[in-house]
Amino acid sequence: MAAWSQLVDELNSLSADPNIKHQWLVSNLTTALANISKLRKDRNVLFYASAFLQKPHLNPDAIQITYEEINGFMSCLYGMDFNKGLTLILHTPGGVTNAAESIVQYLHSKFKDIEVIIPTFAMSAGTMISLSANRIIMGRPSQLGPIDPQIPISGKFVSARAIVDQFAKAKLEISSDLALAHAWAPILQSLGPALLVEAEYALDYGERMVASWLANRMLKRSPNKITKAQAIARYFNDASTHKSHGRRIDIAEAKRQGVNVIALESDQKLQNEVLTAYHLATILIGQTVISKLLWNNLGISWVKNHS
Template identity: 55%
Template sequence: MPSWNDLLEEFSSTPDPQKSQWIEDRRAEFFGGVSRHQGGRNVIFYGAAFLQKQAPAPMVSITHEDINGFMSVIYGMDWSKGLTLLLHTPGGNPNAAQTIVEYLRSKFASVEVIVPALAMSAGTMISLASDKITMGRQSQLGPIDPQLTVGGRTMSARGVVDQFTRASAEILKNPAAAHVWAPITQSLGPALLADAQAALDYSETMVAEWLSRWMFSGDADAVAKGKAVAKHFNDASTHKSHGRRIDLAEAVAQGLTVEKLEDDQPLQELVLSVYHLMTILFEHSPATKLIMGSNGHNWMKNLAPGEAA
């Protein structure tokens, strides 16, 4: 399989009028290769140009609009053959992730996720709803603790809860501390505390259920395992950063069903070729989000003229 540099050289040397056809031919070659290697399974690549473009968040993150793309792309697939989902995303709306998961799981007899590079936040949630995850040395998942937008600022839901907890403890210990905490707690407000806790509970409960239903299905302690894993991924107090890298070793240590991409060299070469091809497409087109299927169906989100790139 060609390297990223090989593909880029091929693309650059292809005359401009033929570049689109070159992309399509290579896409068909690599997607078909992954499908055949996986026993004829359906293959979908869901990816965003968050590493290549400074685009508005909805253009690169997981949103409710994405369900339209998945519906379009899976049309005509033989759902009984299962789905291999190649996932590359910074994350996004947990509610949209739930919609995508429930839709795909209602259609396909089995779902496996391959992470060529990054599947963060809500992307991790989707990964945890699979039967198994395949990761390479370069691959990473991330914490699933929700992020809240308040007054144009993004803040951790766990941070909000922890701050109120700390304030309560310090004020109970020393009532005079209330004067110090007053400006902070007043700016956040009790409604935000309730929203933050609800968001944390929502993500953790949902992922725990998915794990017990699918990845841990058949285990005698599936419910307990699901809850423990969901709690770990949702524990921002431990992770410290919403963008923290959770690699293959940590995923395995949590009991997830994870395979090493390097253990299957032909699959690794095919998956990375798909990823490199999509990287080239993101860099040389207005595309910010792609959903592409092994059946040749595509859905694309493009930057509008004048938007940041």
């Protein structure tokens, strides 16, 4: 594996022609993904990466999972041998829950076996996609995150669990002291009763969906698979425990919850190629106007640019 700085140095040593530099990045990224395919017994390999670390100032739709991604998955999966299984490499802050659902249902319709490799981040909806796989491969810097849905309120996103807990707190305090109703009234009026129902629906929807994927894929051969799947989904959905939607859930914690996780470090050759592909993708994103990309081991790609 070449470290990020080594790859940058090698890139900078090339001709100043930007086309030559771009072609070097593209060629080496495809080669790294092809090498991963060989190491994983000729499986299909697809890399989904976002510019959320390099370009956090962009509109959320430019760097998060949206409905449009289904077009990219369709483009990059075209012509694959679906009997070989899929190795999906994910680097994402998350995005729209329903878009993740569409992606997962599409992948499930194509592949009987899916593994997800997380070089660093697969958060929120990215965690949902990861939990839909047969297995997850994570390294020491890799992290999953809570899956509690975020609801837009007054220009910012608020955890659905926080909304539910706030209503519960108001109910408890007012029932114990009616005088507190005056203090709570403006807060509850600004939220409205429909928001509570929406938050409860969103929490239940995501948790049920992930539990179903776990039971049908990752835990398919496990005794009491439904009970175990529900427990895992509940844990990842429990914002009251995690306290932050961006909280790090590492490989050890995921294993403790019953997630089927394999250490990336257990296969040094695979780790080398995965991290090389990851570094190359982040350099490509950082030095171009790319905001999101899908890239497979055959060199077929789908790229979104920001203006």
